[in-house]
Amino acid sequence: MRRRALVAGSLMPPMIAHAASPGRISFEEPSGAAPGPMDVYLHRPAAWRPGGPVVVVMHGMGRNADGYRDAWLPHAEAHGFLLVCPEYSDAKFPGVRLYNYGNAQAEEAAWTFFALDRAVDAALAAVGAPPAPFALYGHSAGAQFVHRYLLLTGAPRARRIIIANSGWYSWPRFDVNFPHGLAQCAATEAGLRAALGRPVTILLGDQDNDPMHHQLRRDAATDVQGLNRFERGRNFHAAALAAAAGYGIPCGWDLGIVPGVAHSNAGMAQAAAAILAQA
Known part of the structure; x- marks a missing residue:
């Protein structure tokens, strides 16, 4: 595979509350x-029409979807x-279990991965479009969510996926327990094989290499993957x-x-958008 250097559940359409x-x-x-409202931030260019390309962006641990939209x-x-x-x-998805891990060790019906598909359909309905495939990008905690969404659900509607600057990963092996690996969760060998064939980019900032970054998880189980995000992503x-x-x-x-x-x-977005625009 090439290495590139870059410049800078049931998915019934949800009801829109308002x-x-x-x-x-x-x-x-x-x-x-708990059941209740979930917000989705969006931007529709003036020339976009139903059937046009859709890009879904997953925020980091700041839970600031509006900032990512901007x-x-x-x-x-x-x-x-x-x-x-x-x-x-x-408030609705507290902690890493309900966001970063997709609640993947609960019964499948309770997985929060599927909220992503319902959120996309709510946004599409709001702009008068039917459910459609999309390109998918996650940054930091969002990258944790996105790669586990792929490994556990297959991400069937995602045409192209970018995993950007993830803090750490669920390794593609079945002798390490979830969330550090794929044992003791619903992942399967068939699902992993399918995921490995999908068009995915691990996108890394080469300066995201601080082993003491205040948001970086450091413990013995995680440090096996590397001592900073750049190293972990390459590994x-x-x-x-x-x-x-x-x-x-x-x-x-x-x-x-x-x-x-x-x-x-923001530093990763230009390179990521160029990749996703080709999907």
């Missing part, structure tokens, strides 16, 4: 700490895609290539490096 303001809608989402808005305009940013709020990509080789299948995952960028969604 359009709170231009650029934000809310719908009733059954999963999370950072990505110029790229939505430049590339002409509908921008959808679901918000996994601290995760290598592990994916090795897993695919072990199955005797081609790997669809590549590695993208964004020079001069540390742990910054």
Whole structure:
């Protein structure tokens, strides 16, 4: 696989509770700490029409979907895609279990992964469009969510996936327990093989290499993956290539490096948008 250097449940359409303001809608989402409203921030370029490209952006641990929408808005305009940013709020999805891990050790009906698909459908309904495939990007905690969403659900509607600056990963192996690996959860060998064949980019800022970053998880189990995000991401990509080789299948995952960028969604967005615009 090439290494690139880059410049800078049931998915029935949800009912929309209300359009709170231009650029934000809310719908009733059954999963999370309790049933209730979930917000989705979006931007529709003037020229976008139903059937046009859709890019979904997953926020980090700050749970600031509006800030991610604002950072990505110029790229939505430049590339002409509908921008959808679901918000996994601290109130509705508290802690890493309900966001980063997708609640994947609960019964499948309670997985919060599926809120993503329902949020996308709520946004599409708000702009008069039917359910549709989308390109998917997650940054930091959002990257944790996105790669586990892929490994556990197969992400069937995601045409292209970017995992950007994740703090750490669920390794593609079944002798390490979830969330550090895929044992003791619903992941399967068949699901992993399918995921490894999907078009995925592990996108890393080459300056996201601070082993003492205040948001970086450090413990013995996690440090096996590497001592900083850049190192862990490179190792995760290598592990994916090795897993695919072990199955005797081609790997669809590549590695993208964004020079001069540390742990910054805004810094990663231009390179990521260029990749997703080609999906």
